[in-house]
Amino acid sequence: MAKFDVAAAVKTENDLGSHLFLGSRHLNMKVLIVGGGAAGATAAQFARKQDRDAEIIVFEETHYPEYSRCGLPHALSGEIPSFENLIEFTPEWFQRNKIDLRLSTKVSDIDVHRQELKAEGKNGTTAEHFDSLVIATGAAPSIPRIEGVLMNERLRDGVFQFRSMDDAEKLKDWCGRGKRKVLVVGAGLVGLEVAEALSKMGHEVIVVEYLESVLPLMIDSDMAEPLASAMANSGLKLITSAVVEQIIGTKEIEGARIKRRSDGKNEQIDCDTAILATGQKPSTSLVQRTSCKVGRGGHILVDMRCETNLKGIFAIGDCSEYKDFVTGAEMPVGLGTLAVRMGEVAGRNAAGGDSHVPKGFLGARVTRLFGLEIAATGPITSSISNEVKTIQTRTKGSTLPPYYPGGKDLLVKLTASADDGRILSCQIVGEKEAGLRIDIVSSFMLGGLTVGDLAKFENAYAPPVSPCVDALAVAAQAILIKLARAKPG
Amino acid sequence: MAKFDVAAAVKTENDLGSHLFLGSRHLNMKVLIVGGGAAGATAAQFARKQDRDAEIIVFEETHYPEYSRCGLPHALSGEIPSFENLIEFTPEWFQRNKIDLRLSTKVSDIDVHRQELKAEGKNGTTAEHFDSLVIATGAAPSIPRIEGVLMNERLRDGVFQFRSMDDAEKLKDWCGRGKRKVLVVGAGLVGLEVAEALSKMGHEVIVVEYLESVLPLMIDSDMAEPLASAMANSGLKLITSAVVEQIIGTKEIEGARIKRRSDGKNEQIDCDTAILATGQKPSTSLVQRTSCKVGRGGHILVDMRCETNLKGIFAIGDCSEYKDFVTGAEMPVGLGTLAVRMGEVAGRNAAGGDSHVPKGFLGARVTRLFGLEIAATGPITSSISNEVKTIQTRTKGSTLPPYYPGGKDLLVKLTASADDGRILSCQIVGEKEAGLRIDIVSSFMLGGLTVGDLAKFENAYAPPVSPCVDALAVAAQAILIKLARAKPG
Numbered sequence: 001m002a003k004f005d006v007a008a009a010v011k012t013e014n015d016l017g018s019h020l021f022l023g024s025r026h027l028n029m030k031v032l033i034v035g036g037g038a039a040g041a042t043a044a045q046f047a048r049k050q051d052r053d054a055e056i057i058v059f060e061e062t063h064y065p066e067y068s069r070c071g072l073p074h075a076l077s078g079e080i081p082s083f084e085n086l087i088e089f090t091p092e093w094f095q096r097n098k099i100d101l102r103l104s105t106k107v108s109d110i111d112v113h114r115q116e117l118k119a120e121g122k123n124g125t126t127a128e129h130f131d132s133l134v135i136a137t138g139a140a141p142s143i144p145r146i147e148g149v150l151m152n153e154r155l156r157d158g159v160f161q162f163r164s165m166d167d168a169e170k171l172k173d174w175c176g177r178g179k180r181k182v183l184v185v186g187a188g189l190v191g192l193e194v195a196e197a198l199s200k201m202g203h204e205v206i207v208v209e210y211l212e213s214v215l216p217l218m219i220d221s222d223m224a225e226p227l228a229s230a231m232a233n234s235g236l237k238l239i240t241s242a243v244v245e246q247i248i249g250t251k252e253i254e255g256a257r258i259k260r261r262s263d264g265k266n267e268q269i270d271c272d273t274a275i276l277a278t279g280q281k282p283s284t285s286l287v288q289r290t291s292c293k294v295g296r297g298g299h300i301l302v303d304m305r306c307e308t309n310l311k312g313i314f315a316i317g318d319c320s321e322y323k324d325f326v327t328g329a330e331m332p333v334g335l336g337t338l339a340v341r342m343g344e345v346a347g348r349n350a351a352g353g354d355s356h357v358p359k360g361f362l363g364a365r366v367t368r369l370f371g372l373e374i375a376a377t378g379p380i381t382s383s384i385s386n387e388v389k390t391i392q393t394r395t396k397g398s399t400l401p402p403y404y405p406g407g408k409d410l411l412v413k414l415t416a417s418a419d420d421g422r423i424l425s426c427q428i429v430g431e432k433e434a435g436l437r438i439d440i441v442s443s444f445m446l447g448g449l450t451v452g453d454l455a456k457f458e459n460a461y462a463p464p465v466s467p468c469v470d471a472l473a474v475a476a477q478a479i480l481i482k483l484a485r486a487k488p489g
Numbered sequence: 490m491a492k493f494d495v496a497a498a499v500k501t502e503n504d505l506g507s508h509l510f511l512g513s514r515h516l517n518m519k520v521l522i523v524g525g526g527a528a529g530a531t532a533a534q535f536a537r538k539q540d541r542d543a544e545i546i547v548f549e550e551t552h553y554p555e556y557s558r559c560g561l562p563h564a565l566s567g568e569i570p571s572f573e574n575l576i577e578f579t580p581e582w583f584q585r586n587k588i589d590l591r592l593s594t595k596v597s598d599i600d601v602h603r604q605e606l607k608a609e610g611k612n613g614t615t616a617e618h619f620d621s622l623v624i625a626t627g628a629a630p631s632i633p634r635i636e637g638v639l640m641n642e643r644l645r646d647g648v649f650q651f652r653s654m655d656d657a658e659k660l661k662d663w664c665g666r667g668k669r670k671v672l673v674v675g676a677g678l679v680g681l682e683v684a685e686a687l688s689k690m691g692h693e694v695i696v697v698e699y700l701e702s703v704l705p706l707m708i709d710s711d712m713a714e715p716l717a718s719a720m721a722n723s724g725l726k727l728i729t730s731a732v733v734e735q736i737i738g739t740k741e742i743e744g745a746r747i748k749r750r751s752d753g754k755n756e757q758i759d760c761d762t763a764i765l766a767t768g769q770k771p772s773t774s775l776v777q778r779t780s781c782k783v784g785r786g787g788h789i790l791v792d793m794r795c796e797t798n799l800k801g802i803f804a805i806g807d808c809s810e811y812k813d814f815v816t817g818a819e820m821p822v823g824l825g826t827l828a829v830r831m832g833e834v835a836g837r838n839a840a841g842g843d844s845h846v847p848k849g850f851l852g853a854r855v856t857r858l859f860g861l862e863i864a865a866t867g868p869i870t871s872s873i874s875n876e877v878k879t880i881q882t883r884t885k886g887s888t889l890p891p892y893y894p895g896g897k898d899l900l901v902k903l904t905a906s907a908d909d910g911r912i913l914s915c916q917i918v919g920e921k922e923a924g925l926r927i928d929i930v931s932s933f934m935l936g937g938l939t940v941g942d943l944a945k946f947e948n949a950y951a952p953p954v955s956p957c958v959d960a961l962a963v964a965a966q967a968i969l970i971k972l973a974r975a976k977p978g
Contacts, residue, residue, distance in 0.1 A: 070957075074893065079894065080893060365949055404563065436928075443932030444935075444936065446936060446946075458851050460853040460866065461559070462854075465864075466855065468825055
């Protein structure tokens with residue numbers, strides 16, 4: 001059948017707001033935004049929506065306008081034809097919205113009291129006054145202490161990090177020159193997405209992870225098992241609980257030495273390429289000499305308005321941290337979705353609005369790796385405070401009723417408060433539809449609903465679409481039984 | 490890659506409850522259940538879970554144990570290999586759970602005061618006492634007043650209804666004997682699912698609908714347009730706003746006469762088969778001579794415990810009606826999901842438990858038809874009371890970010906209260922993932938969240954899975970803009 005084109009079928013109202021500006025007016029308020037990534041560009045967009053007259057300048061260190069960082073592994077693999085496809089806010093978009101985008105321009109200093117910053121660009125150093133300032137400087141990959149990764153204080157040839165479009169293009173170029181044997185250091189989201197991309201491109205890939213399981217910040221170790229199996233089935237080698245100690249080779253990379261954490265034994269790995277994917281550090285050098293408060297990990301602390309302790313100065317995205325919805329603890333904002341949510345709020349507020357983010361972030365997350373969709377909301381189990389008494393089940397469901405062909409298994413791990421049944425977290429692994437189910441759980445959590453409500457959830461049901469009683473309700477029912485069992489009497 | 494088998498990967502806890510019985514004990518309490526469909530069988534299941542010692546008898550008029558009615562069109566088309574695949578509760582299951590399933594047994598009378606019923610089965614008529622009774626007698630297709638559909642007070646050869654497995658098997662047999670020209674009377678869910686099945690089987694199909702659009706009880710007419718187009722693209726003929734007046738032909742069916750409602754003109758349609766799909770009537774003859782309260786449409790009225798006005802007598806599924814979550818009005822329970830939810834509650838309560846359904850049902854619903862997934866939650870627009878001031882948008886989104894290949898359009902119609910932003914209903918049409926998104930909206934509605942919350946919703950995002958800002962948030966943002974515009978100042 002013909003492609004379903006809604007636009008052709010019926011007029012929609014998406015563009016309703018494109019020419020509408022809300023809120024109070026200011027006489028040429030000046031909003032400066034440092035960083036033109038997802039957070040910064042979104043802040044600029046909503047500052048403009050908030051105030052049609054404000055002067056808005058975005059300073060971006062690189063020569064790229066905003067692009068989807070999350071899309072980089074998919075452009076590396078070729079699923080997305082070109083890196084340029086990832087650009088979401090084009091220079092023309094900025095122009096059309098009368099936002100002054102200054103690429104290749106580094107903000108070198110902020111004077112909080114004089115409300116002024118210094119920017120170094122193609123035309124030398126300029127000073128700019130601001131009425132409000134949005135800091136969206138992001139983060140930088142952390143370089144692990146491994147012997148032999150640096151040469152002249154820079155990453156040596158064959159060693160890569162993977163955060164920016166430049167990083168991805170360099171890696172693509174390197175890997176385009178021949179079949180590589182790649183060591184990926186770190187089995188977090190970035191490490192595994194790059195590992196899969198390179199594997200799809202025909203390179204040999206070995207992943208080494210310090211902790212005991214893959215995606216250790218995203219899902220519990222028991223939920224990571226199916227992924228580890230899927231990686232093995234795809235021909236990747238995975239070594240967990242091991243430290244990469246040295247990249248070997250004087251000119252070219254000839255291998256790597258690792259140490260198993262269990263017995264301290266060394267092992268040599270054959271590789272000619274290494275990718276460092278061991279996490280990131282917030283880029284907050286700009287505020288170091290100010291009284292702007294930062295958390296233990298160096299992330300800038302903000303309130304519900306995304307405002308720092310300094311009035312009129314906002315911080316958003318990867319350089320900031322905010323409260324976890326479930327635990328209330330400060331958590332680094334390491335997700336593109338949150339960068340965008342904060343960008344909207346900070347942008348509006350910087351232009352005179354009064355917008356706020358929810359009382360905390362769920363950290364809802366999803367990825368597709370090696371044929372599996374892996375999704376979660378709420379903290380991983382080890383991050384849920386010991387003060388909360390929890391109850392947890394791991395159940396199996398399917399995307400379709402048992403009698404309908406093509407159903408895919410869903411493994412659901414659900415955690416609730418043993419006191420009041422409030423849902424605290426959920427992790428789902430399956431071949432598909434894990435992410436949207438996590439969105440359902442997130443919605444329950446936001447609404448303060450319990451596992452009792454989820455057990456009775458009235459999901460939309462049709463045999464070719466979904467089961468009559470969804471896998472989530474099955475999980476909730478299992479929790480209820482455990483809860484009832486745990487109660488005396 | 491190998492099929493992902495969760496069960497093999499990790500032990501799950503689905504079976505936690507299978508040997509666990511909760512609640513208080515009764516000395517051989519006797520629970521009778523009339524009707525062994527989804528509602529009745531589920532009631533039996535949960536009566537047993539509630540009380541391991543209760544005597545439980547299920548009376549079922551047909552010779553089939555419980556099967557999925559919703560699966561029938563898919564077994565007709567052959568997507569599901571055999572009708573037998575649809576059986577969910579087998580006779581062995583009943584035996585294992587010590588539930589006395591009496592097939593081909595019709596309950597002919599209930600004596601409410603003596604707590605007794607009469608059942609006519611293979612072994613003649615028996616009387617059974619009950620402590621509690623669950624009425625799950627379902628509904629029967631209504632036969633529209635069309636000249637020539639009956640012969641000797643039965644449907645003539647070539648005229649079919651489509652509710653039971655018998656109906657479906659008869660139709661399959663008839664259509665297996667040659668290529669048919671089929672007139673489907675009624676473009677509701679049953680009519681269209683059968684129309685698609687027959688069309689896939691190679692038969693010529695024409696659908697005639699009295700109202701102006703397809704699926705008129707499920708979605709608004711504007712949201713039905715893409716489906717009407719998809720039907721046309723699939724080669725089906727659709728005539729809306731027309732009445733079928735006569736089935737023509739003395740021995741065999743030679744055609745049908747229809748009347749256009751717009752101009753009253755008659756037209757003759759070429760067909761040799763007619764399927765009546767104009768809705769259903771609750772099967773409640775059993776309670777007619779009792780003081781059991783029924784609604785205007787003849788459905789049995791129940792409370793949150795699924796109990797009728799007669800203590801100890803419960804009614805569930807298609808024979809009952811219950812409150813609409815949004816409007817509070819009584820609505821017929823015409824969904825398998827609700828039959829099962831009520832079955833659990835009534836089953837538990839009939840066996841001495843104290844369980845309840847939510848304060849109202851959302852009526853969440855989904856189908857897949859002609860390449861489109863069509864889903865909705867909350868009342869269609871015409872059923873939302875005029876006393877509520879509503880605000881509504883229709884927006885377009887996609888299942889994936891714009892830069893990732895393979896995204897499918899999603900048309901979203903969202904309705905909220907203009908007073909407090911509470912979400913009242915949502916309808917989604919797209920090639921896929923409409924149903925799970927409706928589940929997200931349902932969750933928001935259950936939690937009492939607003940379009941403001943939905944606009945900021947933190948969906949799980951990854952380029953191959955979902956967009957950074959979901960189509961639902963886009964819809965909510967459009968509503969917020971309309972709301973702001975509508976407010977003075």
